[in-house]
Amino acid sequence: MKQFQNFLNFKFANNSLAQLNSTFNQIIRLSQKFSLTYKIISIEPEVNNVVIYLDVKDDQNKEFIDSVNFFKPIITPLTNVGKENIKFNSTSLIKKRQIHSNLYGGSKLVSFSRTRTIACSAGFWMKKNNKDFVLSAGHCISLIPPPAFFYLEDLDNLHEIGPMDDFSIEQTDMGFIEKLDTSLVQLRQMIQNIDHETSELLSYFIAGNSKITSTGIHLCKSGHVTGITCGKVTSINTVTLTVTGTKRGVFRVEMKNTDGDSGSSVYRYNIFNPSKFVDAVGILISGSDTVGVVDPIHKAFDLGYSLLLKFIKKYK
Structure with a gap:
């Protein structure tokens, strides 16, 4: 060990893991008393502290910041707050095309109503009960009234995938888009x-x-x-x-x-x-x-x- 001591760099940790966990849980309980727009709370070992990410300019967050300063967390401003990252337009100009296309992780998924179009990204190809699904974020369906169908957008062409009937937007954030027509979209692992x-x-x-x-x-x-x-x-x-x-x-x-x-x-x-x-x-x-x-x-x-x-x- 001695021969390596010049290559080691130790930082003093003011907070034990038990202290960090206690502070983390207390801040979460406190935060639930406030109507906050959006925030991320995490234990970050590199800085040996609890870090809170939020929009510090939002009036709804200022009272929470004053209350939580007692725990001495690190407050980090969120810039360009994307919240749950849905991209949407006020109207849809997309026309459905019946052309074969491949769907990869990261492909563009869209769903739309008469007033808006939302766009999210494809995650992974999943299976359940011998049916094919595309995993994406569950909140992607939150702004579209049911039944919400999703499409693969590829080079401005739209290819029907199917509905997101199975989704969660509370404790977890996952949605499963069932692939209905095998001839239009080919899923790829x-x-x-x-x-x-x-x-x-x-x-x-x-x-x-x-x-x-x-x-x-x-x-x-x-x-x-x-x-x-x-x-x-x-x-x-x-x-x-x-x-x-x-x-x-x-x-x-x-x-x-x-x-x-x-x-x-x-x-x-x-x-x-x-x-x-x-x-x-x-x-x-x-x-x-x-x-x-x-x-x-x-x-x-x-x-x-x-x-x-x-x-x-x-x-x-």
């Missing part, structure tokens, strides 16, 4: 999108799934607006409070995102072949700018859904 930094078209096969159990892990997401962006996990103890409910069991990632990226497939590189294969981690459900919140994929498994995979060939 792949992620294909433009890298946000290099503008390069990237493609990866989904080879497995992974649980996130620690911070510092490098993850990427594929969304239809910002493409492929990557960053590190900063908190695995995160709660979001929105108008659609309180989401627990989510985690925070430092990655670029914006309106329309809700439902994006979040993944990490597969250890056997990181150049071509990735493991599903979850879907992006909310955030703003570089603050992303992810709902883990295992919640879909708990609901009886399975993930479609592309298996890796292993050579001796």
